[in-house]
Amino acid sequence: MLADNNMSAEPNPTPLLQVDGVTLQYKTAKHLVTATYRVSFDVHQADRFVLLGPSGCGKSTLLKAVGGYMAPTEGSMRLKGAPILGPGADRVFVFQEFDQLLPWKTVKHNVMFALEASRKMRGKAAETQAMRYIEKVNLGKFADSYPHTLSGGMKQRVAIARALAMEPDVLLMDEPFAALDALTRRKMQDELLALWADTHFTVLFVTHSIPEAVLVGNRILLLSPHPGQVKGELNSSGDDPVDPATGIKLSDRIHEILFADRVEEQETVPHG
Amino acid sequence: MASMREGAGSAFALPPTRTEYLREVVAGQDIGVVQAPLTPWQRLANQGWLRKGLLLVAIAAAWEIYARRLNNPLLVPTFSSTLAAFADGFRGAEIPEKVLNSVALLLKGYAAGLVLATIFTSLAMMTRLGNDLLETLTSAFNPLPAIALLPLALIWFGLGDISIVFVLVHSVLWAVALNAHSGFRSVSNTLRMVGRNYGLKGPRLIFKILIPAAFPAILTGLKIGWAFAWRTLIAAELVFGVSSGRGGLGWYIYEHKNMLDIPAVFAGLFTVILIGLLVENLVFRNIEAATVRKWGMQS
Numbered sequence: 001m002l003a004d005n006n007m008s009a010e011p012n013p014t015p016l017l018q019v020d021g022v023t024l025q026y027k028t029a030k031h032l033v034t035a036t037y038r039v040s041f042d043v044h045q046a047d048r049f050v051l052l053g054p055s056g057c058g059k060s061t062l063l064k065a066v067g068g069y070m071a072p073t074e075g076s077m078r079l080k081g082a083p084i085l086g087p088g089a090d091r092v093f094v095f096q097e098f099d100q101l102l103p104w105k106t107v108k109h110n111v112m113f114a115l116e117a118s119r120k121m122r123g124k125a126a127e128t129q130a131m132r133y134i135e136k137v138n139l140g141k142f143a144d145s146y147p148h149t150l151s152g153g154m155k156q157r158v159a160i161a162r163a164l165a166m167e168p169d170v171l172l173m174d175e176p177f178a179a180l181d182a183l184t185r186r187k188m189q190d191e192l193l194a195l196w197a198d199t200h201f202t203v204l205f206v207t208h209s210i211p212e213a214v215l216v217g218n219r220i221l222l223l224s225p226h227p228g229q230v231k232g233e234l235n236s237s238g239d240d241p242v243d244p245a246t247g248i249k250l251s252d253r254i255h256e257i258l259f260a261d262r263v264e265e266q267e268t269v270p271h272g
Numbered sequence: 273m274a275s276m277r278e279g280a281g282s283a284f285a286l287p288p289t290r291t292e293y294l295r296e297v298v299a300g301q302d303i304g305v306v307q308a309p310l311t312p313w314q315r316l317a318n319q320g321w322l323r324k325g326l327l328l329v330a331i332a333a334a335w336e337i338y339a340r341r342l343n344n345p346l347l348v349p350t351f352s353s354t355l356a357a358f359a360d361g362f363r364g365a366e367i368p369e370k371v372l373n374s375v376a377l378l379l380k381g382y383a384a385g386l387v388l389a390t391i392f393t394s395l396a397m398m399t400r401l402g403n404d405l406l407e408t409l410t411s412a413f414n415p416l417p418a419i420a421l422l423p424l425a426l427i428w429f430g431l432g433d434i435s436i437v438f439v440l441v442h443s444v445l446w447a448v449a450l451n452a453h454s455g456f457r458s459v460s461n462t463l464r465m466v467g468r469n470y471g472l473k474g475p476r477l478i479f480k481i482l483i484p485a486a487f488p489a490i491l492t493g494l495k496i497g498w499a500f501a502w503r504t505l506i507a508a509e510l511v512f513g514v515s516s517g518r519g520g521l522g523w524y525i526y527e528h529k530n531m532l533d534i535p536a537v538f539a540g541l542f543t544v545i546l547i548g549l550l551v552e553n554l555v556f557r558n559i560e561a562a563t564v565r566k567w568g569m570q571s
Contacts, residue, residue, distance in 0.1 A: 069465060087468040097462045104484045104567045117470040117480060148568025166470075 014081070015042035016202055017066065017170055021075035024061050035061035036228035038075065041221050043170065046200045050217030050236075052207060054258065058228030059206045063174050066204060067093055079169060089118035092168040096175045098155045101147040101162075107134060108143040111162045120166065133165040134158075136195060153184040160192070164201060171203040177212070189215055193238070210251050210258075214240045222257055231257055349535040357535035358542055367524070367543055374520030375547070377433060378505050381440020385497060388441060389448040396453055397478060410450045418443035418504045422511060436508050443504040444497040451496065455489025456482050488564045495556055499548070506544055 019042070024035045035058035043049045051059040064070055066077060068087040077084045079091065092114075094100070101110050111130035115121040121129055134143050137157040147155055156176055163171050177185040189212060196203070207213050213220050214236050222231040240251050248256075316322060332351050339350040349357075361367035392409070395402030418439045425435040459482055467481035483490065509522025519527070521540055528536035564570040 067465075067469065069468070087465075087471075089469065089471050091469075093465065093469050095462050095465070097460070099460050100462050100466050102463070102466075102481070102484070103569050104487070104563070113480075114470050117467070117472050117476070119471070146566065146568055 013044065016045050016047075016080060017043040017204070018078045019043075019062075019066070019075070020077070022062070022065065022072045022077060023074035024058060024065055024070065025073045026061070026070065034227040036223075039223070039228060039230055040075075041230065041233065043202060043204060046202055048196060048203050048205060048216055048218045050205045050207060050213040050220045051223060052210065052213040052217075052220050052254070052258075053223030053228065053231075054225050055208060056225035056228075057223035058225075059208075059223055060174055062223075062228065063093075063172050063204060063206050066170075067091055067172050089114075089120065089166055090169045091172055092163040092166045094156070094159045094163050094171065094173045094176045096178050098147075098152055098179065100159050101155055103147050106144050106146055107139060107150070107158050110147070110158060111165050114162045114166055118166065129165050130161075133161040136164070136198065137161045137191070151184075152180055153188060156180065156188060157191070160195070164195065164199070167201075169202065171201055173203060173205045175206055175208070178207070178209075185212075192216065210254050211240075214238070214251050214254070220254070222254065224258070346532065346534055349538055353535045354538040354542060357533070358539040361524075361536065361539050361543075367521075367539070370519065370521045370524045370540075371543060371547065374505060374509065374522070377436055377520060378440065378501055380433070381437045381505070382444055382498065382501050384437060385441045385444025385501070386448060386494075388445050389452060389493075389497075392445070392449045393452045393456065394478065396449075397456055397482065398474075406449060406453060410446050410453075413442065414446040414450060416442075418500065419507045419511070422508055426512065431512065436505065439504055439508055440501050443500040447500055448490075448493040448497040451493025452486065452490045455486030455493075458489070459485040488569050491556070491560065491564060495552075498551060498556075502544075502548060502551075 020040050021038045022040070023037050026033055026035060039058075039062060041049075051062060053059050061070070065072055066084065068084050068091065084091075102113060105113055108127070108130050111134060112126045115126040115129060120126075131140070131143065134140055137160055139154060139157055139161065142150060142154065147158065150158070160176070177188050180188060193216065195201075205213075205216055207216070215238055217236050218238070220234045220236055222234065223229065224231050234250070234254065236250060240249050242249050243253065246253070310318070335348075336351040339345075339348045342348055345353065358367070392402075392406050396406040397403075421439050421442055422435065425438045429435040429438060463481055463485050464477070467477050472480055505520070506522040506525075509520045510526050521544055525537050525540035528534075528540065560570070
């Protein structure tokens with residue numbers, strides 16, 4: 001009912017990442033919490049796939065599961081056809097927290113650490129690769145600085161460089177810009193898109209900001225909260241276009257879809 | 273302004289209307305240096321060693337004056353006679369020899385304690401049972417003064433180095449293990465996830481992520497362990513000093529007390545303090561500067 005603009009798509013090749021009917025539950029001290037209920041979606045090569053929803057929709061938990069940090073209680077997740085069984089360097093995380101960098105290593109060694117720990121590269125090759133990606137995020141001058149001397153935005157750029165240097169099958173970003181100030185966040189979003197234009201990596205991006213989802217994503221999965229369930233998937237061109245048929249902006253449409261329940265409660269609008 | 277507000281006469285005072293303006297800023301390089309050098313006096317006052325040195329000189333002077341007034345070398349010898357006894361001890365090579373004996377023994381005990389602490393904390397990190405074991409043992413043994421085990425150690429291992437190493441291990445092990453363990457547990461979950469993301473697990477995760485991340489706490493443990501060991505050693509040597517004919521600093525103090533050579537007793541204590549200061553300021557201070565301070569994990 002929602003994904004009605006899908007008809008132009010050519011016959012789909014096999015998706016890179018297949019999430020199929022995934023239910024995720026975790027235990028707190030007193031409760032068993034269902035974070036997502038039977039969520040399915042496919043991520044294709046070079047997608048900028050956004051998981052969007054209000055807090056409590058299980059989008060971060062979903063990303064953790066794709067990262068291999070928790071196993072689904074129901075359903076399956078496959079990367080390039082192989083089931084996801086645990087954390088691995090083919091799916092690299094960029095976290096929201098600034099402390100994801102190792103404080104005892106310089107910028108360059110943080111990036112090299114990733115390559116060497118995963119046994120992907122070592123020595124000179126790792127250094128060359130690290131510097132290549134540090135240059136890509138414009139931190140060449142800071143290669144020998146320790147993380148505590150960098151600003152929040154610079155730390156996130158290092159984390160992105162470290163993740164991209166691994167050349168993973170899919171990059172997992174968990175609200176990577178949420179802890180930044182608004183101006184820096186805007187700049188980082190543009191930089192991320194520029195990097196994507198450069199290397200066409202595949203990224204799974206979690207956010208709760210509709211404008212960020214519209215800007216960053218080419219495909220947006222909408223999730224409802226408590227527990228997380230799929231409300232639909234939309235395409236985005238990045239510039240928040242006005243739909244000629246309805247005359248509403250994409251971001252307003254998303255807002256309506258995500259918060260439609262509240263409207264229904266008040267007005268009992270018939271479905272259609 | 274005040275009259276305007278009063279003139280409005282209502283609860284809603286509006287701000288005045290002002291003209292907007294835009295202006296060019298001066299380019300950074302056109303602004304001269306905006307900092308002035310410190311005066312020599314300010315620079316001297318910034319030197320920690322100078323301030324602390326001056327304090328020490330003041331304390332020594334107070335000591336000298338008090339001891340001269342008291343004029344009872346059996347109770348409090350003067351600072352100068354203590355220095356003389358200290359110099360004497362060095363000239364006769366007695367103090368260096370005792371220091372060497374003490375430090376050699378201390379290092380043995382310290383190293384053995386560290387090895388055991390590593391084993392215990394690794395076990396505690398890897399298994400839940402190991403965790404329970406470490407928690408139970410530290411809560412049981414940490415409050416127990418190591419020196420209280422010396423009589424038992426003497427019965428078990430006889431009058432020798434082994435007895436002293438045994439109590440040294442006891443004094444080091446729990447302090448280091450306790451600090452390292454709490455350090456490991458406070459490593460942020462994000463860092464652990466980063467480590468696992470790049471394929472680290474088991475011992476590699478411990479050595480590449482957990483130990484460096486917990487290093488501030490580990491270093492604190494090492495310092496506390498060192499101080500405990502040093503105290504325990506001197507106390508143990510005071511209780512029973514000679515092992516196979518060569519005593520340490522504690523024994524030196526004890527011997528000279530028996531001979532009523534009080535300046536030498538003071539010289540012995542002085543040496544104990546001096547070594548403590550040297551280790552703190554040369555060894556640990558430098559380790560800190562090269563690690564946790566450089567990494568911004570401690571200011």
